Amino acid sequence: MTSTSDPSPRIPVPRDRDNDYSDAAAAARRDFLRQRTGQALPHVGHYSLPPASLPGNIELFTGVAQVPIGVAGPLRINGEHAQGDFYVPMATTEGTLVASYNRGMRLIAECGGVRTTVVEQHMQRSPVFFFNDARESRDFGHWVEDNLDGVRAAAQSTTRFGKLMDVMQFAVGNLRYLRFNYHTGDAAGQNMAGKATLAACEWIRDTHPAHPRFMLSGNIDTDKKHSQLNTLLTRGRRVIAEARFTDEALRRIMNVSAKDLFHARQVSMTGAFMAGSASNGAHAANGLTALFIATGQDVANVSESHASLVYTQLLDNGDYYWSVTLPSLIIATYGGGTGLATQRECLELLGCYGAGKADKFAEICAAAVLAGETSLSSAVIAGDWVSSHDKMGRNRP
The missing domain is CATH 3.30.70.420 (Hydroxymethylglutaryl-CoA reductase, class I/II, NAD/NADP-binding domain)
Structure with a gap:
């Protein structure tokens, strides 16, 4: 029989029972971590938001994760709720992402803008x-x-x-x-x-x-999990972005023809079907995640929100109709993390902070996804995908 010694006592992260949302409490936790691990956290501890604003958003506050924010645009939208040109904040560490979305937004603007429609909105508990x-x-x-x-x-x-x-x-x-x-x-x-x-x-x-x-939950609401049921029945907002792109603009800006795009769509549709993918598009999750981080959304909702249905047509005049339907877009413009300082600034940049703005923000999200779809899909066909990452997405020799 092998004897084992008693496990070492658990040493919990310290907290202040009287005032745990303070600079002093955060500093005490960083000092505790330095003593326990030998790792100082000077960047984590550098922040501008008041800790007193954080109850309800986080526990055991220690500091912040600084994610770079870039701005793409203008994104021209002809929506029911979002109308005009928008400069879109995107928080990411992936090189080429903002540049790619910016290129798609240029194409959209030169072809008259993207038309957006919120079809319905539901939230479930099952x-x-x-x-x-x-x-x-x-x-x-x-x-x-x-x-x-x-x-x-x-x-x-x-x-x-x-x-x-x-x-x-x-x-x-x-x-x-x-x-x-x-x-x-x-x-x-x-x-x-x-x-x-x-x-x-x-x-x-x-x-x-x-x-x-x-x-209370039988799990058919599939909270923070993708499901085909929610793709069909909607969870969050069902929003559609659609645009018509001239063959001339596609050739000039994207270096592809409408005909080549349509052929590639048939191939990628088959691949998505074979894989059982939640999306038949290129990368809706990229733009949504960057927008979600910048604007204080619950980022885990990307697991549902990224599901997308891309439908296209090669028109008789040679131009290209391109649509993206997001059937489970879960966003907010009020409550949660939207009121924190940085996140509120980004929502206000879009004119989307506060009551009565969620449909507008949903249309901006869908329009941004369409911009990203046009750019990445074109890059794959034109041969720019790998070279652009080599040029703009490397920070190491």
């Missing part, structure tokens, strides 16, 4: 209720339909802005999955939807004659 058998589950579903007014009242009692639009139902064995769909205004709405759905489920449990057990 609880599951437990029963003895499938018949009880089926009858419960009818009861929910008959008592939807009570369910809606319970859910909306928790929020000023969230509106319960409908409840979808899915039966599996003796389980009943419910998909609560909310309109959440200018907030991304995950927490709002969770709180409202909990209240609704508790009302259902207390009011239904069987008082059924439930679990």
Whole structure:
């Protein structure tokens, strides 16, 4: 029998129970890390935002991660909510990214701008209720339909802005999955939807004659995970960006023809289908991530938001119709990280901070994605993809 010594005691990161959001508390944590690891953090500890502004955004605040911000544009948008020329802040450490999006924005401007449309907006929470058998589950579903007014009242009692639009139902064995769909205004709405759905489920449990057990998430809302269900039914905002590019402009700016682009689209569509990709486009995640970091979005939502449906046409006159549909774009212009100093500045640069601006920001996001699609897709065909990274994306000899 092998004996083992007791493990060394756990030494937690220090915190100040009276005032943990202060320069002194952050400095104490950096000093603790220096003593424990030998690594000083002078850059992490260099910041301009007041720590007192951070409750609700982070715990055990120690410093900041400084991500470079570049600006691409102007991005010309003919939207329902975003109209005009926009200079788009992009936070990234990937060389060539901002330059590539900037090139796509030039093409868009010279061809009259990008047309953007917000189609719908939902945020979900999907609880599951437990029963003895499938018949009880089926009858419960009818009861929910008959008592939807009570369910809606319970859910909306928790929020000023969230509106319960409908409840979808899915039966599996003796389980009943419910998909609560909310309109959440200018907030991304995950927490709002969770709180409202909990209240609704508790009302259902207390009011239904069987008082059924439930679990708040049955995982078919696929929070921060891509799913085909959300591609079809929308999670966040469904927004479309579309433009028509002349063959002349494509040849002059991108060094490709509309005909070559359309041929390459058939090849890449086949590859995406074969791979089971969440997107049949080039790189929606690149632009969205850079925008999300700059503007204080929950960056993990890129896992859902990057799903994209690219549809193109080679027009009879030789020009090229190009569209991108983002079916699960989850963004906010109010709450969360949007109010922090740097992030608020970037949203204000776009005229998108605060109430009533989320649809405008969604249109800007979709338009930026289309700009990036045009540039990268063209670079692959024209042979500029590798050479541009060699030229602009290397910081080591």
